[in-house]
Amino acid sequence: MTQAPPRPGRDFSSARQGRDYIARHGETVFNAAARLQGDHPHTPLTRAGFAQAEEMGRALRAELGERPALTLWASPTGRALQTLAVIAEHLGLDWHAAHTDARLGEIGMGSWGGRYYAEVIGTVGPIITAEGLLQPAPDGEDYPAIAARVGGWLADTAADAGDRLVIMHGISSRVLRGVMTGAPPHPVFGAPIVDGLPQGSLTCIAGGVERIVHRGTGRAPA
Numbered sequence: 001m002t003q004a005p006p007r008p009g010r011d012f013s014s015a016r017q018g019r020d021y022i023a024r025h026g027e028t029v030f031n032a033a034a035r036l037q038g039d040h041p042h043t044p045l046t047r048a049g050f051a052q053a054e055e056m057g058r059a060l061r062a063e064l065g066e067r068p069a070l071t072l073w074a075s076p077t078g079r080a081l082q083t084l085a086v087i088a089e090h091l092g093l094d095w096h097a098a099h100t101d102a103r104l105g106e107i108g109m110g111s112w113g114g115r116y117y118a119e120v121i122g123t124v125g126p127i128i129t130a131e132g133l134l135q136p137a138p139d140g141e142d143y144p145a146i147a148a149r150v151g152g153w154l155a156d157t158a159a160d161a162g163d164r165l166v167i168m169h170g171i172s173s174r175v176l177r178g179v180m181t182g183a184p185p186h187p188v189f190g191a192p193i194v195d196g197l198p199q200g201s202l203t204c205i206a207g208g209v210e211r212i213v214h215r216g217t218g219r220a221p222a
Contacts, residue, residue, distance in 0.1 A: 016154075016157075016158050016159075016160060017161065017162075018160065018162045018163045018164065018206075019163045019164075019204050019205070019206040020163070020164055020166060020180065020204070020205045020206070021060065021070075021163070021164070021165045021166065021202060021203070021204050021213065022166050022168065022173055022176065022177055022180075022203050022204075022205060023056055023083065023087070023165065023166065023167045023168070023173075023201070023202045023203075024168065024169065024197060024198075024199050024200065024201050024202075024216065024218070025045070025049070025053075025075075025077075025079045025080045025082075025083040025167055025168070025169060025199065025200075026045045026046075026048070026049030026050060026051070026052035026053045026079070026082075026083050026199055026200050026216075026218065027045065027046050027048045027049035027052060027199050027200070027218050027219075027220065028043040028044060028045055028046060028049055028079045029043055029044055029045075029046055030043040030114075031046070031049075031199065031218070031219075031220040032046050032048075033116070034116055034117045034118065035114060035115065035116050035117065036109050036112050036113055036114065036115055036116075036117060036120065036134075037106065037109075037113070037114075038106055038107055038108055038109030038110075038112070038113040038114075038140070039077075039105050039106050039107070039108045039109065039113065039141075040077070040113055041076070041077050041078065042077065042078035042079075043077075043078065043079055044078060044079065044082065045079055045082045045083065048217075048218075049079070049082075049083070049199070049218075050082075050086060051200075052083075052199055052200025052216050052217060052218060053082070053083045053085075053087060053200065054086055054090070055200060055214060055216065055217075056083070056087055056200055056201075056202045056214055056216070057086055057087040057088075057089065057090025057091065058090060059202060059213055059214035060087060060090065060091060060165070060202065060213065060214075061090045061091055063204075063213060064091065064163075066091065066092045067091065067092040067093065068091060068093075068163065069162050069163065070093065070162070070163050070164060070165050071099070071160055071162065071164035071165070072084060072088065072093065072095070072097060072098035072099065072164070072165050073098065073099050073100070073101065073104065073157075073164055073165065073166045073167070074098055074099075074100050074104065074166070074167040074168070075100065075101075075102075075104040075105045075106070075167065075168045075169060075172075076100040076101070076102055076104075076105070077105060077106070077169075080104075080167045080168060080169070081095075081098075081100070081167075083167050084098055084165075084167045087165070087167070101153055103149040103150060103152060103153040104150070104153060104166065104167075104168045104169075104172065104176075105168075105169065105172060106168075106169035106170070106171060106172050107134060107136070107140065107141050107143075107146055107169075107171040107172060108137075108140050108141035109134075109137050109140045109141075110138065110139035110140030110141075111137060111138075111139055111140075112127075112137040112140060113137075113140075117221070128221050128222065129188075131195075131196070132196045132222060133171070133174075133186075133189065133193065133196075133222070134171055134222045136189075142189070142190075142191075143175060143186065143189035143190060143191035143193065144189075144190050144191045146171070146172055146175045146191065147175050147178075147179055147191040147192060150172060150175055150176040150179055151179050154176075154179065154180065170196060170199070170220065170222045171222055173197075174193050174194055174195070174196055175191055175192065175193055177194045177203065177205065177210060178191070178192030178193045178194045179192050180205050180208065180210075181194060181208050181209070181210050182208055194210070196222070197212070197215060197216065198215065198216040198217060198218040198219065198220075199216050199217075199218020199219075199220055200214075200216025200217055200218050201214060201215050201216040201218075202214040202216075
């Protein structure tokens with residue numbers, strides 16, 4: 001179902017009470033093989049990816065304690081749900097109670113999805129910017145479209161009470177974090193985008209202000 005974009009000028013930086021912990025999933029087999037993952041639904045974690053999820057679980061437990069009052073959200077992709085399973089176990093929370101929403105998924109890469117980075121770069125030239133952003137595929141999703149869908153999710157869940165944990169992806173989390181912190185539109189891509197963080201990273205956003213809770217060790221380019 002197509003989601004309506006957020007209303008122009010909507011300020012999401014103070015739209016909700018409570019803290020949002022935004023996590024980037026751990027390394028996957030696609031990352032290790034240098035393949036464009038995009039919106040591929042099921043790409044399992046590597047051993048390094050599971051270790052990164054363990055680190056985030058330990059960091060979040062150190063911050064919140066056991067069985068915190070925390071609503072669980074995730075992209076419905078396998079890699080996000082695997083990451084969530086490990087973190088939830090550290091916290092003593094029920095993975096089955098998690099909510100999923102496709103609007104938390106990764107940038108859609110169209111016909112580039114699943115192909116090796118080197119193959120696509122050899123055909124069309126560089127596709128990763130100096131900021132670690134992916135060039136949208138000709139038939140893929142652009143950054144304003146990502147901002148519209150994550151903004152729609154924020155609007156629909158603005159009444160959520162208390163703290164929540166959101167497991168998602170490298171590019172889409174940069175846009176979500178940008179929308180939530182009121183970042184200005186990117187001069188090239190036209191959407192609010194903040195600095196990228198390695199896989200296995202965890203931030204906290206409260207009242208439009210972000211802090212890094214745990215910096216991961218992932219090396220994936222996007």
